[in-house]
Amino acid sequence: MRGEASRIADRESRDSLAPRLRDTREDAWRIGNELFTITNVLDHDIHLERALTDPSRPVADKEAVLRTILGDQAHEMTMTIMNDLVARKWSRVSDIANAVEDFAVDGMMYYADATGATLQVSVELAQLHSALLNLPVVRSKLYDASVPAEARIKLLLSLIGDQGFSKVTMRLAEHATCNLRNRRYLETIQWLINKFSRHMGESMVTVTTAVALNEEQIQRLTDVYSEKTGHPVHINSVVDPTVIGGMRVQVGDEVTDNTVVAQLQHLHRVVAA
The missing domain is CATH 1.10.520 (Peroxidase; domain 1)
Structure with missing residues (x-):
């Protein structure tokens, strides 16, 4: 503070x-x-x-x-x-x-x-954030101060691969792990997403599903979350077959996970307890 x-x-x-x-x-x-x-x-x-x-x-x-x-x-x-x-x-x-x-x-x-890449960068940061939600081990290594910065960057590059991210996204993603600044990796990425969203005057809503959303579904979500947040939103649709079914929605720091895999994980924890 x-x-x-x-x-x-x-x-x-x-x-x-x-x-x-x-x-x-x-x-x-x-x-x-x-x-x-x-x-x-x-x-x-x-x-x-x-x-x-x-x-x-x-x-x-x-x-x-x-x-x-x-x-x-x-x-x-x-x-x-x-x-x-x-x-x-x-x-x-x-x-x-x-x-x-x-x-x-x-x-x-x-x-x-x-260079006309502002929305692209915002979407790509949200995609990176969404991808890391299911990779706790990778996340922990990206902000592990005992691991050399070069190794953390190498791990990041292996994760991103050839997704074609813009050089601004790549630079921001590298900064988040190159200079940890006493923050967790996802915390920094979320901070960057929020800054870009405020800069564009809208909120980024990341929706992860097993199959791609159609235009009607995207428009319905846009209407719902625009009304809920009180200002324009951009729906970032992420396809992740591993969620099996259902939907995970992230607005800022708030994540609502109603995917099948999340429900199975919850059931597993209940049974184990």
Whole structure:
């Protein structure tokens, strides 16, 4: 939970710089990647975080530290964002890394906007989340800090395979396991789904069934959940033959699982008890 000073700093910085970051269009890919790298560096260097958030230290000194670290290789907008962040007050030193990560995800969203891939990324993240729901062992390894990051990324790539995910989806999925940030993997993916949904002004409803839904069924679900949530929704239909029958519906963090396999698992637990 961020303190009041950090919430104000984060909100004011993003309100001020979001339009400029959006205007970088396809350069937002490079900026987002640079900010993800900076997030990782900050997460692993508490001394650097303290140097950049010390309220008694002149802002000019903090900007000099940034220039020493980033040199002249970073994008101009990356430097603008970082200079703005170090000039603000933070409740905790680690909150500046959270703000940098937020900007990094924003960069990926604006790049997706510029390349017409925003909805695709949102759907693909929901598909990844849905696929991992039935893979608890894989999920646990994706956020196991004792496993090297390279091994976690390799496992992720083997899971995704040749599904043809966009490069934004791949980068976000890799970030979630490359830099764990004390979060479970599905928690991070859900956070990303929520950010993209808010960005598009609609909620993502992931519906998993054994066979594909037809257009009439999708429209009926769209009407039901639009009324239930009070705003537009997008139905992401996922086909998973292993559920056998029934339907699993996920809206945000809420999952309603009425599939046959879930009922069988419940019956097995009852019998075992």
